[in-house]
Amino acid sequence: MGDAAKDGSYAFTAKLDIGGQRSCTAALVEQQWLVTAASCFADNPAQSPKVPAGAPKLKTIATIGRTDLTRGGGSVMEVVELVPRADRDLVMARLAKPVTGITPAAVTTSTPLPGEDVRVAGYGRTKDEWVPDRLHSAAFTIGPVKATRIGLAGKSTDAAVCQGDDGGPAFRDVGGRYELVGVNSMSWQGGCFGTDEAETRRDAVDTRVDDIADWIQSVSSRTLLSRAEWKNAAYMASGYFTGNSVASKRHMDLFVVWKNGSASLYQGSDNNDPKTPFSAEHQIAKAGSIWQYARAVTGGSFTGSGSDGLIVRWKDGEVTEYTHLDQNGVHEEKNLHPGGGKDNYWTYARLITAGRFTANSLRDDLLVLWEDGSTSMYTDVDSKKLSGFIQLTKAGWENAAQISAGDFTGKKTSDLLIQWKDGETTIFPGVDPKGYHGRINIRQVGSPWKNMQTVTVGSFTSDNSKVNDILIGWDNGNLGLYPSVDADGTHGGIELIS
Template identity: 25%
Template sequence: MTSSRWSRSLAVAVAMAACGATVTMTTAQAAPKDGPEAAHYWTAERMAAAKPVEAKGARGGAGAGAAASKAVAAPKGTPKGTFGDGISMVGTFFSHSKVAGNTSCTGSVIHSAGHDLVLTAAHCARGMQQATDRIFVPQYRKGLDAAKQKFGAFPVQSVFIDKRWLKAADNKFGPESSLDFAFIRVGVNDRKAKIEDRTGSLRLTATPGPVNTVRVLGYPVGSSNPGQQAISCTVPTAQYKGWKQLQMLCGGYYGGVSGGPWIANWDAKRNTGDVIGIVGGYNGGGDRADDDWISYSPVFDGEIQNLYQAAVAGQDPADGLNTTPNPRPVLRESSGVWRHAKQLAAGDFGGQGRDDLLVAFDDGQVSLYPNDGNGGLGKDSTLKEENNPYWKGDKVRAIAGGPIGGGRAKLAVLWAGGKLSLFGDVGPSGLRKETMIGSYGEWKNARKIAITASGDLIVLWKDGELSLYSGVTATGKGKEKQLRPKNSEFAGADALAAGGFSGGSGTDLLVRLADGQLKAYPGTGRGGLGPARVVQGANASYTGTAMVLGGFTPGGGPDDLIVRWSDGETSRYDRPALSGLGDWSPLVS
């Protein structure tokens, strides 16, 4: 993981390759051994002596010289990784070249139709393009020849790297560092077995957002790990500020861990998990000070899916989906401010044909962020000043925007005292024309609200019952229809969002359950609750967040999802789908 993922000797080899590098495997000075015979070179002694691709300074282990002297102590409370046997689908790449010698890197087996793909970092994979005797050893054990390893050794056949990363003048510190991932196709071992059939596999999964809980594995080399065991650490992630990358803090991640998977939803009994990142990215996955306790990862989105599909098909990847792998945050406030953003609402409050974002902060301030029409949000207008006694703290239970009663979007506010208000005039000048829907107190057991595109009101009650009110006006709640009777699952739900993102007719209702799981109910409306679809599995990082669906990106089409995380970082998922939330970009870093 660290700043020095690269050795100076390997950099020379990389420079030689850069002139004519292709996305798939290039020809080395001597023809690589791609069959099972590639394992013959790798005796136990040669594997034990292999240097990490990024070997330099502190990444090499204790007492590493100048770079180590620049390293600083980890923040108090930073965990340290533990050494052990690792897991079957994570192991070590070994390769040999005349320039770099014998080198190693970490990789993980990813599920694919061919049962033959391994994920690693691009800066690991590029070295293999110019190497010979290239193998992958799952769950590597020191002291055994390659042929005698538990699962055997699998020869490298093809290398798939994003072209933009290969062509970038600065793919260590520039925006293309966010493309530091690669897929390696491996052949059968000497027992004629495909790798996934022997080891099992992990699921390649889009990074859900900046805040996750992951298990990070790798094989560090050096005096810090004389037994050359796998290091493991289960830690939370955060956004690497200013970059479309993640970071995690855990000590012991020295040279050799590059390409190691960041696994969410790890199930030890079933031996399954979701890979949402790898050790790589900025400076090869670590800071410039060469600290062993901080690691980075590229975000997994449409970019890596494009590369994955090319690897599955055995084709040259396209030039890429986006030209800016690191979009900058679009809102000026810090995460420290947005930590207090208690409620979010979306609606065409300005009458411009696009959704604006309205935010109620816990200090009583209410702000409106206008949609600039180009995928951004403009400077906010203060609708209610801070320390407003009516909007402060827990006085507001929920808010929702939508065309209740027709026309421009209005703001519905569910107050803790049991009142439901409708503000019919929302704009830079404030919140005006407040009326009360129903009698005071009758909404005291309501917990969350949402408004459909047709102006119907959806209400989640404390006992889990879900209701829809059609024909709502500024002074009346209309006709009630029960969408779901009381139940324990919805009783623990803590967020609702209504919009359209599945591509079908009607409203898509997104419900966040107590364990952070996101369930979608496409086609919800006056006909009833749509069929349940799991968009995001249980994820503790989603609990306690605020979320809203709205049309924030230009061009029309499906709604986008904005999520404010518990630490204040705020992200936008552009056009999520029932199959997953998809690409995300930072609004607040």
Template identity: 30%
Template sequence: MHPRGRTRLTALSVTLLAGGLLTATPAEALSGGTVVPVGTHPFLARIATPTKACSGALVDPSWILTSATCLPATDSGAPVEAATVAVGDVDVSTGAGFTAKLTKVVRRTDRDVVLAKLDKPATGVPQIPLGTTAPQAGETLQVAGFGRTTTEWVPARPRVASFTVSGVNGSTVSVSSANGTDACKGDAGGPAFRVSGGTAQLVALSSTSWQHGCLDVTETRQGGTETRVDDLGDWIRKQIVPTPVSCPAGAPIWAARADGSLWRYVHLGPADGAVSWTQASAPDGSGWTGRVLAGKDGVIWDIHRHNSAGDPYPDGTLKRWVYSTGSGLGGGGQVGSGWDRYLTNEYKNRITVDEKNRIFMIDDQGRLKYYLWDDATGWWVNGAGDVLDTGWSRFDSITAAGDGVLYARKPGGELFRFKYDFAASAWTQRDKPAGAGWQMFSEIFSPGGDILYGRGSTGTSPFDGQTGPVLRWYRYSDNTDTWAPSGPDQMGVTIGSGWNTEIHVTAAPDSCRLSG
């Protein structure tokens, strides 16, 4: 809890920023202290939106830590207002410093802290490392920020002052200054750091203060509250480093060829896009001229296409097969009918299967539906399917890449990521832009773990160097909004050649899982 009566360090007014009310009077840090010397503490960050400004700390070339009150976010994780950040030797009066836009905000739910992502890395600007031990009562911390001072509304340079820790209470730290210095408006999110061996270590962020001694403040009480961050190292790493993925047995990939034969390959490098395969020496069956979809635990769904006069199954019959090592494919009984829409060119890519064996589809009304198979009963949980959403006719392809994770492509090639939480019966992500140019692929499929394969484009074979149809590998990290390193043509990693004569290619969707 914040001490009752202390004021949150809400940011400087945009009116003051626009008015340029800078004074020639030498400024003091916060409501006291000193101006940060040029060349020291380049990790100090100044954050500005159209309505306010506040402070923060650069903890990674692409990420800053600041106060949640400084940067509220929308449900999609974007800043509520357009926001920019300046780091390095920032000087408001000259425009000095490295500047970038802030594109993503990750909120801590248990304290006044957010991580914010820069749209370009602050390469060459030193970051501040995180302290690994909690502040102790009686310890001296340095508190810095770009907030107002005793004499200035908008100081040109950041200020720093010494504070003494008077108490530590869970996620907060109480601080005070012997000479009555306090943090002021605009210092919200500014770093509180200890200096050990000449190195600054971030342990907290400014949150609330009596603002004693600040310009236009008459409060006589003193002291402030900092929000601890020394114990957030693991959380920060999970946000700024791509989540690890595990594919313990590789990714089985099934290819249905134009002659109706079905072939099983295993990509041995799905986690990192390595060109390593187990090749098939013979097909696993014939008559696979319909729509093939791999499921979990070796399940293969066949939207059957009628083959001959002796074939008892009409177009659109859904059949369920199971593959086991050593025995091959078994089963093949009918488990549905009327699925012939997904044999057409218009709908063939509007159906996919996730790692839980949910079959997702876009129907003729533009609804996103799913069907879930119950292994215990040997039948569908709901034979009519469940509607998750509407308005999906705008997409010409969907690909499941995890538990409830869907990548949806528009005809123009724009790709969007969605995630549905089935336990909460709610979307946790909708329409998140994930790239463009995906119209070059005739088919996009996934082994899970936010890994995508695309076939149907042209490139250089990794085997003989010839130009022709290739299979490309991609891996997206949702937490960092980045794709895995791509090949020299910047078009994903080419992991195979050919793959252009197949009717359909599909990967077992439970092959890879996020492990972070």
């Protein structure tokens, strides 16, 4: 296989040692999932590439992100589960633990085109090495494109898919972002060490992934939420951050600030399975970042564009609006209130939430619960900043532990969910600038909801933004999802983490 890769190149590529009997290559497509050829695990690949789902028959060790196998670095993990794709030579392989510090390859959704150039990487044989210690790569051109396969032709005399490259990635380099196009399945191995010199064919056949990108994502999303200890979540905020609420039918995303100062964005899925409401996790900030100074966070539609943003109250009293965020971070910062200064009153803003509290408005308002138990509203914060102040109550809410706005009762304006310190949980229907209009208790004093660590409301199991779910991070590290809460507070609970 072509030339030796430079140190650190194509770190998403993994070497598989299958029971000490067979070696293959794979690609990291999610922090805990590899994609490779099913034939790597088959008893007799020449007869059939099919393998059963479940634990591999032979103990399999994956080395990821180690260009030179004689050195340290990267991660070494056991493969604990196989999820095969029935219609092609492809299998998803779950690692025992998530890999950190390595960016997975994206799975393309664009159909590969004949004549298109791609690169192939693998740990297999070369023209003069039986068991290389380094990752190698070469340039190839896409040939015939079939229903489940694509043909590849090497662009140089050294470009060949050799034994041990099976399952390795064929990928595009899009400005330094790698997109998986195919998985090595079969090849003639012309020019590979140990191949008959009479064999000159260097063509290969790869398994397509573009048409099953959704399936790959749905499999890999199964472990997203089980990796996190939700007792370590400091704040959660929901919104259509990575897609437009009007144009996209995806569910809401979830933004999480962790107690160590890191931040994550969980991208909403497009299926209605309440056990997998998110399709991908993106690290927005590492531990010790500026997010360690956040003291209140909420998501909402502040610009009326259909894509949601964040409002953050920081430790020093500064209040910041980010008009939108995506996989790369937060964008378009707007200062709503300066930080610092003696007796900065925004340091007393204990809880905040955004909601459509003004009827017929396209923009969300901000509701604030202060340290003294009073509540107030700031209307249309994007255009007015914090000048649209309305006092709602002067006291009495000192025992509120968590708040979040959503739609439960079908009113013209958003409802307010409040969890009190004693476990009682209340919905205030149709909150507007005139205040609160009745209350509905959905959990009584002493209920298990007193163990709530964080909460947010959103459309996580449906593309209907008027049917809201309650997502709870519990203090035991679990995450609870209560779908389609209604005016009576009736709903089912699903523990996403057992």
